Amino acid sequence: MFRELLGRRMIDKKIEKNLIELSLIPLKYFEALYIERRTEISSSQFEIYEDEEKEKRGELIELLKEGIVDTKIEIAKFELYERMISVTSSMKDVRLVLTENRHEILEDEYKELVKILKEVSMLCKIMYEMVKGLYQNYDLALNKMQDLMETSENVISFISKFRFPSDEEKDKFDIEDPKVLISNSIRESIQSIIDVGEKITEIIEEFNFNR
Amino acid sequence: MVDAVLIILVIASIILSFAIGTNDETFAPVVGVKRLSVRSAVIIGAIVAVFGAFLLAPKVSDTLNNDISTIQVSSEIVLIISVFISMALCLILASIFGLPISSTEAMVGSILGLTIARGEKIIWSWEGMGHIFFTWAVSPLLGFIGALLLMKLMNKILSKSVKGLSGLETSNAISGSLLLVWVVIAGFSRAGNDISNAIAPIYPLFQNSEASIFYQRIPMLLGGAGLGLGLIIIGWRVLKSLGNDVVELTPESAFVTQASSALITLIATMLGIPVSGTMILVASFIGAGYGSKKPINLKSVRTIVIFIFLTPLISGSFAVAFYYLLRGVF
Numbered sequence: 001m002f003r004e005l006l007g008r009r010m011i012d013k014k015i016e017k018n019l020i021e022l023s024l025i026p027l028k029y030f031e032a033l034y035i036e037r038r039t040e041i042s043s044s045q046f047e048i049y050e051d052e053e054k055e056k057r058g059e060l061i062e063l064l065k066e067g068i069v070d071t072k073i074e075i076a077k078f079e080l081y082e083r084m085i086s087v088t089s090s091m092k093d094v095r096l097v098l099t100e101n102r103h104e105i106l107e108d109e110y111k112e113l114v115k116i117l118k119e120v121s122m123l124c125k126i127m128y129e130m131v132k133g134l135y136q137n138y139d140l141a142l143n144k145m146q147d148l149m150e151t152s153e154n155v156i157s158f159i160s161k162f163r164f165p166s167d168e169e170k171d172k173f174d175i176e177d178p179k180v181l182i183s184n185s186i187r188e189s190i191q192s193i194i195d196v197g198e199k200i201t202e203i204i205e206e207f208n209f210n211r
Numbered sequence: 212m213v214d215a216v217l218i219i220l221v222i223a224s225i226i227l228s229f230a231i232g233t234n235d236e237t238f239a240p241v242v243g244v245k246r247l248s249v250r251s252a253v254i255i256g257a258i259v260a261v262f263g264a265f266l267l268a269p270k271v272s273d274t275l276n277n278d279i280s281t282i283q284v285s286s287e288i289v290l291i292i293s294v295f296i297s298m299a300l301c302l303i304l305a306s307i308f309g310l311p312i313s314s315t316e317a318m319v320g321s322i323l324g325l326t327i328a329r330g331e332k333i334i335w336s337w338e339g340m341g342h343i344f345f346t347w348a349v350s351p352l353l354g355f356i357g358a359l360l361l362m363k364l365m366n367k368i369l370s371k372s373v374k375g376l377s378g379l380e381t382s383n384a385i386s387g388s389l390l391l392v393w394v395v396i397a398g399f400s401r402a403g404n405d406i407s408n409a410i411a412p413i414y415p416l417f418q419n420s421e422a423s424i425f426y427q428r429i430p431m432l433l434g435g436a437g438l439g440l441g442l443i444i445i446g447w448r449v450l451k452s453l454g455n456d457v458v459e460l461t462p463e464s465a466f467v468t469q470a471s472s473a474l475i476t477l478i479a480t481m482l483g484i485p486v487s488g489t490m491i492l493v494a495s496f497i498g499a500g501y502g503s504k505k506p507i508n509l510k511s512v513r514t515i516v517i518f519i520f521l522t523p524l525i526s527g528s529f530a531v532a533f534y535y536l537l538r539g540v541f
Contacts, residue, residue, distance in 0.1 A: 008384070009380065009381070009384040012380045012384070016376070016377060016380075071244070071245045072459075073376075073379075073380070073383070133375070134375060134376050135375045135376045135377040136374065136375045136377060137374050137375050138374060138375055139374075141375075203376070207376065207379055208370075209366055209369040209370035209373055209379075
């Protein structure tokens, strides 16, 4: 009861800090992944980023559990957190698939896929700016959503040659093909970043006094 | 016999205080915005009720002198007990169903029922029932309009000052804390006022100039304790239903609800317009919800409105039934 009387502002501040920091991890991860794959020099940064992500996840789950969390705003923040976790999970999958299939793919195709990683890191940067915008400036976040959609459209068209097979087209493509596996995992990462953007837009629409 | 009467009056006073506590909706906005859990709200509400009743020492001398009929409730013990028990029963039953009702309405209904049953005269002029009807008509209207306008103003200010979620959470924290302070003050003064009627018959019995202040205030303490217990045992139902079911509140709209109802009551009092606190608060909930474009649960509103009309009829019937039952005993 004493905690209830004091309110949740300090907890909310910590959640804000941790959510923004968590949203920065995919950017750092994809940047590092791009450099690692381009230079072919393995980096120990990934372990640091993965540990940081694990720590942030733990802290956030504890903070979100504290006090009364069934208000609409708390539920919205939890849903945003879940979507951000999808991004961090998919970024690890991309690295894993790239590592596993490095020698199963033509050099030129591999280089093209690596280039896409740079573009994905740009998307992660927009996502990070959107999360910051959500907390500090709704208009900025909404503008960034447009950038996110345009940039993701470009990246998706760039990976279209590796095709993400739809149900109708699955006979045309071998889903076990390494380049398809890699492009699919990148595509999933992009989708999870878009999902974060859409959640942010939803939250702004719900909690904006100007609506 | 005198001791037995005293004991009966004390019991009746405590039962009515308890019943008023079961229908005390003061903390509903704090519960609605989840600033406090229902459990914490009733515990704090009970503590506030005891202190409010004990310290604010209400002016009880004028209570129970009604001007709506020629019946003199304070002149017969059977009348007092009939009014008290019927009011208490009405309030407790409404609280069990989570319905906020006006204790003034229950009292007026009881007195009118007894007036009719005893063939006495109802005063229909402005000095009597006229101003009561005016109160019941004008209170919800003022509550709704006041909260709606204040909510629109609040939204205008917030839309200019709140740029992001961080600002919104700061606004929520400030509104939530102000709301908490506000309801504690409201609970304090309400406890002082609401138990006036309940302890009116026993208050004079404890006023001995040679006795200590504590002894003189035993009726207030009993009333406050009864109010607090009522809030803890049954009152949570009303807090839950008004706080969660009628309209979805934000800390800002909840603050508007409390602020506008207090402001309207104050202005009305200054202008000499009689108003009902419960009706204003319930209407303010709806007005603030409407002003913040939140969906309003019309089913809950309809039930509350139906019971606003039924309360005087039910309490009047109860009062008459108890009167004829108790007349054989006393």
